[in-house]
Amino acid sequence: MVNPQKFTxxxxxxxxxxxxxxxxxxxxxxxxxxxxxxxxxxxxxxRFQAIKGxxxxxxxxxxxxxxxxxxxxxxxxxxxQETITKDxxxxxxxxxxxxxxxxxxxxxxxxxxxxxxxxxxxxTALRNIIGQHTLDxxxxxRESINTTLxxxxxxxxxxxxxxxxxxxxxxxxxxxGMQRAMAREAEAIREKRARIVKAxxxxxxxxxxxxxxxxxxxxxxxxxLRRMQMLSEIGIDNNTTTxxxxxxxxxxxxxxxxxxxAKK
Numbered sequence: 001m002v003n004p005q006k007f008t009x010x011x012x013x014x015x016x017x018x019x020x021x022x023x024x025x026x027x028x029x030x031x032x033x034x035x036x037x038x039x040x041x042x043x044x045x046x047r048f049q050a051i052k053g054x055x056x057x058x059x060x061x062x063x064x065x066x067x068x069x070x071x072x073x074x075x076x077x078x079x080x081q082e083t084i085t086k087d088x089x090x091x092x093x094x095x096x097x098x099x100x101x102x103x104x105x106x107x108x109x110x111x112x113x114x115x116x117x118x119x120x121x122x123x124t125a126l127r128n129i130i131g132q133h134t135l136d137x138x139x140x141x142r143e144s145i146n147t148t149l150x151x152x153x154x155x156x157x158x159x160x161x162x163x164x165x166x167x168x169x170x171x172x173x174x175x176x177g178m179q180r181a182m183a184r185e186a187e188a189i190r191e192k193r194a195r196i197v198k199a200x201x202x203x204x205x206x207x208x209x210x211x212x213x214x215x216x217x218x219x220x221x222x223x224x225l226r227r228m229q230m231l232s233e234i235g236i237d238n239n240t241t242t243x244x245x246x247x248x249x250x251x252x253x254x255x256x257x258x259x260x261x262a263k264k
Contacts, residue, residue: 030058032066039104040066051105069104073165076119080173083127087134092173097122097153103161111160118157122167125152135174142169 034040034053042049044064052066059066080094099118101107107114129149130138138145146167154164 026061029061032057032059034068037070037072038068039071040068041105041108042066048105048109067108069101069107071101071104073098073100078123078126081123081127083130085130085135085138086132089135090175093126093130093169094171095126095167095169097167098165099162100165101161102163106161114160114162118162121156122153125149138172145169
């Protein structure tokens with residue numbers, strides 16, 4: 001004969017077993033894992049609840065949802081932009097931008113697509129800042145322009161929980177006609193410098209020659225030594241014809257003798 005108590009317990013076990021299984025499945029379905037470089041933005045019935053991760057955590061199934069955010073530094077290649085400088089020269093510029101998310105909740109809640117938002121604002125800022133500088137400034141002051149551009153974009157994206165770490169202009173493409181004009185200008189500057197150096201050298205040489213002449217004027221012996229040195233330098237070349245000049249004393253004596261004969 002069947003024991004009523006055992007039969008009842010068996011019925012209860014059969015009824016409770018599915019419930020236990022459902023509960024276990026319910027609990028397991030809420031388990032989530034975030035990587036070390038990820039943060040999970042948790043929403044409960046549509047409202048922001050918490051930031052979870054990295055590691056394992058649990059969400060209330062159906063009631064709570066999540067959005068994961070990568071907090072690593074990202075690289076954005078700003079495509080080539082054609083823009084006009086302050087001195088009305090059309091150039092093409094591209095750049096690279098590095099940024100990371102510092103406040104994951106703000107990056108999800110305050111802007112719809114922070115990647116696209118950062119890109120679009122950076123491109124616009126790049127065009128604007130190039131328009132505020134002349135071509136020479138763009139070519140010479142890249143570091144200054146990079147710093148200004150970084151600060152401009154960082155100030156705008158700070159409220160989105162995003163930090164702009166660095167901005168670098170890669171290439172500046174100048175029209176071919178402008179390149180030829182710049183080459184001619186650079187050549188003219190080099191020629192000007194060469195002429196200035198030559199003129200300064202000639203001035204210094206003339207000053208030294210004047211000083212030497214003054215020294216030899218007071219010492220006829222030094223003048224004769226200089227003449228002898230010139231003769232030795234001229235005689236080095238075998239193909240030259242050397243004319244020997246009479247020393248000053250001989251010339252003076254000859255002149256005195258001539259004057260004395262003429263008086264007689």
